Amino acid sequence: MADTTAQGKTGTQALQKDEERSVGNGGRSTEVVKLATDKGRTSIADGVVAKIAGIAARQIPGVYALGGGAARAFGAVRQRIPGGKPNVAQGVSVEVGERQCAVDLNIVVDYGVPIAELAQAVRENVIDSVERMTALEVVEVNIAVDDIHIDYDGDDSKERQLQ
Secondary structure, three states: OOOOOOOOOOHHHHHOOOOOEEEOHHHOEEEOOOOEEOOEEOOOOHHHHHHHHHHHHHOOOOEEEEOOHHHHHHHHHHHHOOOOOOOOOOOEEEEEOOOEEEEEEEEEEEOOOOHHHHHHHHHHHHHHHHHHHHOOEEEEEEEEEEEEEOOOOOOHHHHHHHO
16 A cells, blocks of 8 residues: 655544545555544444454355354354354454454355355455445455355255265
């Protein structure tokens, strides 16, 4: 990312510029909005960005689940507990700075889906959602495909044989 701090100004003062632009991934231009002003500062927690990224990744057809095997097993148990809610940030880790963030996703894909195309669609949706909702620049979205989901049309005997 280009240095957006003008000579003689602090980073906070540079953020106050309304029309400031930076070039992000793929040559896209993202507007830097006022996260810090003379009236106060807005900070966005890592968990907020992780939830946004998790929801955005799950919106793409072909993504079966997020998280590794142990995380998915724990999540399944957690959902069976009365009052238990799904963890939408499962399989997502983020690093959030003042103006930028990075996202790491662990996904399980449906069998037969072209993984490279799926990863690109997930990456674009996560970047668009996070940047639109938080005004943070997403510098990278790393995707690790941990497993492939094979649907046996409800025949558990075949699935048990493969485990």
